[in-house]
Amino acid sequence: MSEENNLPKPERIPFFQRMLDNPFLLLFIGVAMPTVFYTLWGVMEVATLPIAK
Amino acid sequence: MARFRVCPDSGFYFDRSAESLMKVNAVAGVVFLLIAGLLALGVILTRWQEVHLLPADLFYQVLTAHGINALIFWVIFFEMAVLYFASSTLLRSRLAAPGWAWAGFALMIIGAVMNNVAVLQGNSSVMMTSYVPMQAAPHFYLGLILFAVGALIGCFVFLGTLVLAKDDKTYDGSIPLVTFGALTACIIAIFTIASGAIILFPTFLWSIGYINHIDAEMYRIIWWALGHSSQQINVAAHVSIWYLITGILFGARPMSEKVSRFAFLLYIFFLQLASAHHILVDPGVSSEWKIFNTSYAMYLAVLASMIHGLTVPGAMEVAQRSKGYTKGLFEWLRKAPWGNPVFSGFFFALIIFGFIGGITGVVMGTEQINLIIHNTIYVPAHFHATVAVGTTLTFMALTYLLIPVLFRRALFLPWMAKLQPYVFSLGMTIMILFLLGAGTLGVSRRHWDMDFTGAALSFEYPGTAYMMMAVGGIGGVLGVLGGAMFLIVTVGSLLFGKKLEPSAGLFQGFCGIPLADSVYNVEQPPRLERAEPIEHDHSGGFEAPGTFVLALALLVCFVVYYAINWDYLSSVWPIG
Numbered sequence: 001m002s003e004e005n006n007l008p009k010p011e012r013i014p015f016f017q018r019m020l021d022n023p024f025l026l027l028f029i030g031v032a033m034p035t036v037f038y039t040l041w042g043v044m045e046v047a048t049l050p051i052a053k
Numbered sequence: 054m055a056r057f058r059v060c061p062d063s064g065f066y067f068d069r070s071a072e073s074l075m076k077v078n079a080v081a082g083v084v085f086l087l088i089a090g091l092l093a094l095g096v097i098l099t100r101w102q103e104v105h106l107l108p109a110d111l112f113y114q115v116l117t118a119h120g121i122n123a124l125i126f127w128v129i130f131f132e133m134a135v136l137y138f139a140s141s142t143l144l145r146s147r148l149a150a151p152g153w154a155w156a157g158f159a160l161m162i163i164g165a166v167m168n169n170v171a172v173l174q175g176n177s178s179v180m181m182t183s184y185v186p187m188q189a190a191p192h193f194y195l196g197l198i199l200f201a202v203g204a205l206i207g208c209f210v211f212l213g214t215l216v217l218a219k220d221d222k223t224y225d226g227s228i229p230l231v232t233f234g235a236l237t238a239c240i241i242a243i244f245t246i247a248s249g250a251i252i253l254f255p256t257f258l259w260s261i262g263y264i265n266h267i268d269a270e271m272y273r274i275i276w277w278a279l280g281h282s283s284q285q286i287n288v289a290a291h292v293s294i295w296y297l298i299t300g301i302l303f304g305a306r307p308m309s310e311k312v313s314r315f316a317f318l319l320y321i322f323f324l325q326l327a328s329a330h331h332i333l334v335d336p337g338v339s340s341e342w343k344i345f346n347t348s349y350a351m352y353l354a355v356l357a358s359m360i361h362g363l364t365v366p367g368a369m370e371v372a373q374r375s376k377g378y379t380k381g382l383f384e385w386l387r388k389a390p391w392g393n394p395v396f397s398g399f400f401f402a403l404i405i406f407g408f409i410g411g412i413t414g415v416v417m418g419t420e421q422i423n424l425i426i427h428n429t430i431y432v433p434a435h436f437h438a439t440v441a442v443g444t445t446l447t448f449m450a451l452t453y454l455l456i457p458v459l460f461r462r463a464l465f466l467p468w469m470a471k472l473q474p475y476v477f478s479l480g481m482t483i484m485i486l487f488l489l490g491a492g493t494l495g496v497s498r499r500h501w502d503m504d505f506t507g508a509a510l511s512f513e514y515p516g517t518a519y520m521m522m523a524v525g526g527i528g529g530v531l532g533v534l535g536g537a538m539f540l541i542v543t544v545g546s547l548l549f550g551k552k553l554e555p556s557a558g559l560f561q562g563f564c565g566i567p568l569a570d571s572v573y574n575v576e577q578p579p580r581l582e583r584a585e586p587i588e589h590d591h592s593g594g595f596e597a598p599g600t601f602v603l604a605l606a607l608l609v610c611f612v613v614y615y616a617i618n619w620d621y622l623s624s625v626w627p628i629g
Contacts (some may be wrong), residue, residue, distance in 0.1 A: 003070055020228050020314055023215050026321055030240035031247070034278065034325035038346055039248065041331075042274040044337045049270075 057575040063458045066578040070151035071141035073565035075134040078281055080563055081390055089123035090536040101526030102503055109501045113178040120181035126165045131448050132290050133207045139235030140214035140416040146223045146579040149213030157206030164200030165486040167192050185267040186629045193235030194257035201246045208239045226583035230310055234293025237317045242286045244325055248278035270337040281328035287444035289320055292445050295365045298399045299537050305372035306587055308364045319357035326350035330418040334427050347418040355415055362407045363604050382599040398450030398474040406443030409485055412611050422618040431492025434485045449539050460562050461554035465545030469538050477535025483528025
């Protein structure tokens with residue numbers, strides 16, 4: 001019991017670093033951001049333009 | 054069977070499959086750079102009005118091929134080599150799915166050749182942007198689609214190698230900063246390629262008659278998610294290489310790895326939104342969309358570039374000062390290895406990218422002052438500062454590093470290699486600065502004849518514009534000469550360079566065939582240990598005062614140039 005208490009606690013990895021260490025989360029962010037703010041928003045604006053008569 | 058070799062000069066471990074793939078991708082990239090460079094001469098000598106070399110139809114054909122070969126094929130082939138290096142070599146890991154990586158490479162080659170054939174046949178002179186309703190031959194689009202699918206496979210092989218390295222515990226802690234930068238490039242590449250597929254596939258169907266209409270505005274928005282983001286892959290890749298080169302040449306460590314990683318994260322979040330600056334004068338989208346994507350999001354990406362611009366030379370300065378180069382503000386820089394093309398290439402790329410490419414990029418991304426220079430020759434001048442110098446010169450510098458390490462050949466004509474970054478940078482800087490001037494005077498981009506001979510609506514540019522195009526042309530020719538020197542050194546090294554490993558023959562260099570079996574004598578490299586934390590000196594004062602002064606100089610240049618452009622806007626577009 002006392003030996004267990006003497007073991008160094010595993011280093012706690014901060015949330016931000018865990019996020020940066022996850023390539024697939026970064027991939028999701030890196031694709032979702034421009035898809036929403038650039039592509040979808042832009043396409044919706046063009047799609048809702050009134051058609052000239 | 055052992056699958057790794059260790060480079061006796063650099064200590065890098067190369068996985069046999071990854072090594073072959075790095076070589077063939079780098080060689081393919083250089084071949085397309087050669088094509089792009091030859092074509093560049095045709096473009097330059099036609100836009101130089103006194104020479105006006107090519108007839109109109111040939112000019113647009115040459116310009117189309119130059120743009121695609123330089124901005125798509127050369128850089129993305131080379132970036133595939135960088136991705137395999139940053140994952141397999143830097144993480145000391147075997148490559149995930151090498152068979153898929155070869156399939157991706159084959160698709161990229163088929164696509165690039167198919168696209169070039171389409172342009173060469175003469176009925177696809179639609180420029181790199183291939184704006185609808187201009188229509189190219191179906192295999193023009195199909196070539197680009199195949200190339201994109203191949204590159205996408207390469208990106209997933211990179212991600213798979215990251216997973217493999219983590220599972221095999223080949224490294225301790227987080228992935229190294231350079232690999233993190235390459236991951237950023239990979240993420241941007243995936244968005245870019247997906248956007249390309251979304252727009253080019255229906256355009257291909259339109260070219261073969263299955264779809265009867267593609268909306269021009271819709272095309273422009275989605276296409277630029279491919280066209281501009283593809284250049285953002287370059288930014289993330291070449292910044293990663295800057296960190297690599299300073300680490301190798303100077304033993305430099307990032308001033309703050311957290312800050313550098315955060316800057317790459319800003320790229321992941323915001324860099325791709327800068328594509329919107331191409332749409333700034335389009336009537337179909339709102340000011341809210343334009344201003345959010347450029348004047349808000351893009352500035353956060355610019356902030357990231359400014360962080361890298363401070364930390365890369367800053368890290369180098371700290372490393373040099375620790376070696377005793379402490380006299381004055383710039384002894385660390387004066388005593389840098391200016392005769393080493395790896396250093397000079399990297400440093401010129403950094404300075405020209407930051408001072409010219411960065412500042413003009415912000416001007417182009419500001420909705421109001423963009424009006425002065427939109428679609429003028431200013432735009433190619435800007436992206437020649439970012440891509441032709443920032444990225445290409447960085448890749449050239451890395452090539453000088455990799456020829457002995459990866460290809461196991463000594464540099465051919467080292468005196469020429471030493472001079473090459475100077476000639477290339479000088480020529481390109483002259484060209485860029487004078488084209489920026491001509492663009493500010495309104496000279497159009499992608500325009501065969503600035504005399505408007507025989508045009509129904511003529512226009513007369515001032516004499517200064519002609520002079521600037523001519524001097525820009527001289528600079529461009531010098532830049533092409535610098536590019537040719539690079540090709541002579543690299544191709545010559547693979548053909549005639551002294552063998553640093555007896556089995557490094559022609560096929561090993563050009564075709565990616567592995568070296569002799571006996572060279573691969575490492576079963577699994579030792580685990581990559583986490584670097585010791587840096588001990589910061591808290592005695593007061595700047596750690597990198599010279600870099601701080603350079604950063605202030607950049608800031609002053611930016612503020613002055615930005616203010617001049619606003620003032621100029623008020624004179625070209627008077628109100629009241």
